[in-house]
Amino acid sequence: MRNSLAIARREFGAYFNSPIAYIFIVVFLLISGYMFFTEITTGTPQADMRPLFGLSPLIFCIFGPLVTMGLFSEEKATGTLEMLLALPVTDWQVVVGKFTAAVGLIATTLAITLPYAFFVAGYGHLDWGPVIGGYLGLLLMASGYLAVGLMTSVWTKNQVIAAVVGFLFCFALFLFGKLLQLVPPWLAPTVQALSFDYHFQSIARGVIDVRDLLYYASLIGVCLIVAQTSLESRRWR
Amino acid sequence: MAAPKTIHKGRTAANSLITAIAVAGAIVGVNIIASRFSTLRWDLTQDKIYRLSPASRDTVKNLPDRVTVKAFISNGLPPPINAYGQYIRDLLDEYAAASGGKITWEAIDPTAPGKDAEDTRNKREEYKSKYKIKPITLEVFKENKLEIGGDNFLGIAFVYGEKIESIPQIASTEGLEYRITSLLKKLTEVKRKKIGFASTEAEMTPSQGLQWFPQVVQDYDETQVPLDKPIPDDIDVLFVVGPKQPFTDQAKYHIDQFLMKGKPVAMFVDGMIIDTPRGMQMPGMEQPRIGRSNDTNLVDLLDKYGLKVREDLILDPQNAPGAVPVEGQLYLANYPTFIRVDEGAFSQKLGITSHLNGIIVPFASSVELTGDLKDNKMAGVTTTPIASSSPDSWRQSGFFVFNPQVKLEKSGDKGPFTLGYAVEGKLKSAYPAGPPGTPAGQSTPESEKSVKESPGTRLVVFGSSGLFQGENLQPVIQHVPAYLNNLLFFNQTADWLVKDDSLIALRAKGMGQRPLNVPVDGSAPMWRWLCELGLPLLVILLGVALWLVRSARRRSISLQSL
Numbered sequence: 148m149r150n151s152l153a154i155a156r157r158e159f160g161a162y163f164n165s166p167i168a169y170i171f172i173v174v175f176l177l178i179s180g181y182m183f184f185t186e187i188t189t190g191t192p193q194a195d196m197r198p199l200f201g202l203s204p205l206i207f208c209i210f211g212p213l214v215t216m217g218l219f220s221e222e223k224a225t226g227t228l229e230m231l232l233a234l235p236v237t238d239w240q241v242v243v244g245k246f247t248a249a250v251g252l253i254a255t256t257l258a259i260t261l262p263y264a265f266f267v268a269g270y271g272h273l274d275w276g277p278v279i280g281g282y283l284g285l286l287l288m289a290s291g292y293l294a295v296g297l298m299t300s301v302w303t304k305n306q307v308i309a310a311v312v313g314f315l316f317c318f319a320l321f322l323f324g325k326l327l328q329l330v331p332p333w334l335a336p337t338v339q340a341l342s343f344d345y346h347f348q349s350i351a352r353g354v355i356d357v358r359d360l361l362y363y364a365s366l367i368g369v370c371l372i373v374a375q376t377s378l379e380s381r382r383w384r
Numbered sequence: 385m386a387a388p389k390t391i392h393k394g395r396t397a398a399n400s401l402i403t404a405i406a407v408a409g410a411i412v413g414v415n416i417i418a419s420r421f422s423t424l425r426w427d428l429t430q431d432k433i434y435r436l437s438p439a440s441r442d443t444v445k446n447l448p449d450r451v452t453v454k455a456f457i458s459n460g461l462p463p464p465i466n467a468y469g470q471y472i473r474d475l476l477d478e479y480a481a482a483s484g485g486k487i488t489w490e491a492i493d494p495t496a497p498g499k500d501a502e503d504t505r506n507k508r509e510e511y512k513s514k515y516k517i518k519p520i521t522l523e524v525f526k527e528n529k530l531e532i533g534g535d536n537f538l539g540i541a542f543v544y545g546e547k548i549e550s551i552p553q554i555a556s557t558e559g560l561e562y563r564i565t566s567l568l569k570k571l572t573e574v575k576r577k578k579i580g581f582a583s584t585e586a587e588m589t590p591s592q593g594l595q596w597f598p599q600v601v602q603d604y605d606e607t608q609v610p611l612d613k614p615i616p617d618d619i620d621v622l623f624v625v626g627p628k629q630p631f632t633d634q635a636k637y638h639i640d641q642f643l644m645k646g647k648p649v650a651m652f653v654d655g656m657i658i659d660t661p662r663g664m665q666m667p668g669m670e671q672p673r674i675g676r677s678n679d680t681n682l683v684d685l686l687d688k689y690g691l692k693v694r695e696d697l698i699l700d701p702q703n704a705p706g707a708v709p710v711e712g713q714l715y716l717a718n719y720p721t722f723i724r725v726d727e728g729a730f731s732q733k734l735g736i737t738s739h740l741n742g743i744i745v746p747f748a749s750s751v752e753l754t755g756d757l758k759d760n761k762m763a764g765v766t767t768t769p770i771a772s773s774s775p776d777s778w779r780q781s782g783f784f785v786f787n788p789q790v791k792l793e794k795s796g797d798k799g800p801f802t803l804g805y806a807v808e809g810k811l812k813s814a815y816p817a818g819p820p821g822t823p824a825g826q827s828t829p830e831s832e833k834s835v836k837e838s839p840g841t842r843l844v845v846f847g848s849s850g851l852f853q854g855e856n857l858q859p860v861i862q863h864v865p866a867y868l869n870n871l872l873f874f875n876q877t878a879d880w881l882v883k884d885d886s887l888i889a890l891r892a893k894g895m896g897q898r899p900l901n902v903p904v905d906g907s908a909p910m911w912r913w914l915c916e917l918g919l920p921l922l923v924i925l926l927g928v929a930l931w932l933v934r935s936a937r938r939r940s941i942s943l944q945s946l
Contacts, residue, residue: 153606161931164934166927168927169927172737172920172923173920173923173924176920177591178925180916180917180919180920184912184915184916187900187902188902188912192899192900192902193865193898193899193900194898194899194900195898195900208601259919262914262915262917262919264913266912267900268916270900270901270902270903271898271900271901272727272741272898273898274429274430274431274898275428275695276427276428277429279428280428322873333460349467352429352433352434353427353429353434354425354426354427354428354429355426355428356424357418357424357425360420361414361415361418362415365411365412365414365415368407368409368411369407369411372408376401377714
């Protein structure tokens with residue numbers, strides 16, 4: 148645990164020592180801010196955070212793999228991964244540490260959007276339950292995308308390939324929830340159960356259901372285990 | 385030497401892969417088990433929308449006898465309504481648990497095949513005719529084509545002795561708990577309460593102007609009440625909505641005597657009306673709309689109870705979009721006649737407005753207290769303002785031309801104005817001498833029968849009927865959901881008048897709108913830009929500051945090393 152936290156701290160610092168974190172946060176804030184405030188100041192808006200929660204899943208689907216693409220690919224390409232793995236840390240600790248750092252970046256980004264909620268609360272009767280649920284759901288969903296991106300980053304030395312493959316996986320998970328009408332009825336419940344959107348919508352209502360938490364925890368867990376196993380494969384290749 | 389190394393590598397690979405597959409398999413297994421059996425969840429919403437409310441718990445706990453619930457849920461429902469199926473199961477579980485054994489429920493798949501084709505057909509027929517369950521038509525993807533499918537069922541039937549009530553189709557879970565509890569009450573109630581709608585002076589009734597009534601008001605029966613004769617005793621509450629003609633003395637006397645019997649009355653009366661007078665209608669041209677006083681001849685009656693609907697029109701810069709006629713067409717536009725009353729302008733202690741987040745009041749007149757009630761000298765009578773306009777509102781009095789394309793000038797008579805009052809207590813009759821026409825000081829058989837003072841009763845007087853008028857609601861309700869609160873307001877007014885507030889919280893649960901009102905002036909634009917552009921700018925500045933600090937530190941380290 149301590150080793151994982153040390154790695155997480157180092158990686159989190161690395162994000163903010165390079166332009167990556169700033170570019171990601173600023174672009175996210177500009178897009179989400181523009182869309183959010185345009186929506187809540189036109190027509191007959193409701194005092195809720197749906198404009199942010201409706202848009203963010205797609206942004207995270209795109210940005211998730213971009214945030215994680217360098218976590219292993221870059222280290223593999225530059226050879227620093229061998230140095231890291233030569234330290235007295237397990238592969239699992241490295242995977243968890245890097246994943247935690249990426250989640251920290253997303254959590255920081257989401258925290259910066261909290262003034263949006265205070266703005267809405269200032270001019271309407273905001274129910275904080277769905278806001279808490281929405282933020283938790285977004286964090287879990289984004290963590291899922293990051294886990295997928297981290298997994299694909301382990302597979303290749305090329306950051307671009309890692310980002311593209313990660314994006315394809317993430318986009319598939321994103322699309323599952325959007326294309327249910329086109330899926331044969333017998334397959335629809337399974338596709339729905341696999342979709343990020345279905346579980347996110349459930350949490351964003353303000354209901355924290357164990358089934359949704361388990362889904363995200365499982366998906367993240369599976370991706371991290373696959374990442375660790377892929378990392379471990381250097382020993383038997 | 386190479387063979388043992390290869391074996392070792394093979395073992396490592398096998399161990400890794402088996403561990404990964406076992407862990408992944410276990411995770412999938414846990415998910416499948418949880419999705420079938422777990423009901424553990426935390427409802428963070430303010431109104432606990434997704435938990436059974438106290439009103440529902442009390443209703444099922446106090447059921448006089450056992451109720452059997454049949455949930456008709458097709459197997460293999462397509463998304464998104466398959467999620468509703470799960471929600472219904474969870475909800476019925478909660479009802480059954482709260483009922484202490486008085487509710488039992490079973491899930492039935494109406495699409496399941498019977499013993500043979502005839503048995504299947506008979507069963508389906510029974511579900512449709514006996515339990516009134518209807519198939520839901522949905523778009524489904526079949527054989528690479530999008531088809532309209534009608535073989536999906538999602539409905540509930542409640543069986544209580546010989547009586548059956550049902551929700552034939554469930555297309556949304558919003559407000560479902562209220563519908564179930566309301567039906568359970570309806571099923572087990574000996575006598576349902578009845579609303580009487582006055583129908584003599586061009587008032588609005590469910591068949592004229594209040595067409596939404598059957599869909600929206602589920603807890604009351606309704607009937608029309610002509611006021612040329614005494615109001616029948618089986619009427620529990622009288623609604624007078626939007627009269628346009630003068631009431632006769634006889635009609636007023638019947639309202640008075642209804643009140644004096646302790647029966648409640650609600651009067652939604654416009655002080656002014658806006659219409660095109662017959663003589664001014666010009667074929668093929670934009671019809672001029674004139675605001676003029678609405679002569680209902682109710683002034684003296686209401687004055688006796690200490691209330692007055694003023695002949696004015698309240699205009700408010702705090703307004704909402706409404707249906708505005710421009711050149712013969714209806715447009716959705718903000719206009720000062722559509723007053724937006726927010727939660728802060730309500731009395732939350734009053735059942736009529738509790739749990740409401742706001743209403744939109746089109747074409748409202750102010751209501752004032754007069755006489756003894758104003759001077760607080762009417763013993764045993766309490767008054768509560770129901771809603772008020774904003775402090776920036778102003779009053780428009782007298783004849784004027786209503787033209788939505790012209791900006792209205794503010795008058796000096798500034799708000800806030802009270803738009804309605806709820807009165808409770810012992811009221812004195814407006815006809816102490818008996819029916820109209822009775823000579824003063826003389827006693828007649830009719831005058832002896834008339835009641836001079838009411839037992840405790842309730843009276844609501846509100847200066848607008850437009851907030852319920854289908855003509856105002858129908859074109860805008862889809863675009864401005866806040867108008868739905870007006871319908872909740874109607875229900876809650878009826879509940880308060882008949883002193884049954886058990887369903888108020890439940891009805892409003894998850895249904896109330898939460899309008900967001902971002903003003904275009906004041907500090908709102910500054911906060912908006914601070915959030916929209918200030919936050920990204922702050923992040924950039926932070927990044928630059930950190931970069932400068934790091935660069936300085938790096939330079940100092942380089943200098944030290946030199």
